[in-house]
Amino acid sequence: MGIMDYFKPVDTWSPDKVRQFLNEVSPQDYNLVDVRTPKEYEEGHMPGAQLIPVGELENRLKELDRTKPTITY
């Protein structure tokens, strides 16, 4: 499976739609992934976001639960 296949089911959501989703769904039921650099993450990130810099994503996909929706930014 290629990296793009992993994210295929995920559409591009507006921030409002993401906010609504995060308000309605328990953090245990989704993956929220920050793909920026550690420095950018440290300066500010969405609460509960997991840092996986985009360059490491392919090797760290196993850290994400494939059965849950994944939101990346």
Place this chain on the structure above:
Amino acid sequence: MEGGIRAWNGLRAAGPPEAGMAYFDGATTPEELIALAWMLEEGACKFYREMGKKEKSPDAAALFRELSDDEEKHKSSLLGIYRRRTGKEANPGFPRSLLSLESGVDYLEGGVVLNQALEWAQGKELRDILDFSVSLEVNAIDLYIKMERKVEGGEAKEVFQALSNQERNHLKRLTAGLQKDW
């Protein structure tokens, strides 16, 4: 998410990715995570208690007292899970004995030293205090979600999940406070 973080106009947590634990060396076992959470709850509890004394508005003072009382309950929940996991009472040195921290210094979320926060709060407007409190709660939610992910064991996960939800409720109350004309 369309537009990435730049488009996100919601609240943001700050700090490194290691569940906020980079400020506190070595908090990796479930017991250490519980101790870290307890210590941060203690810091928040003391901060809100002092704000409750400081605020002149009775409503604002009541809000801070209630938040302080809630954090006290969170400490009890954490001690309960600690007891059940270890099968023993926390020793008198808890939580510092588990975290290798210097004694006499209390911390808040994000590694802020409590005394420095209290000093900062002197002479500050209520809005500034609420703003700061919002940032504490956002970081607490961030921390508990990460701890819930990291810790093994159903009950511990449930406790961190419940704490995360309760801090969300605090966040709602504080952000409502920012809209209010005190």
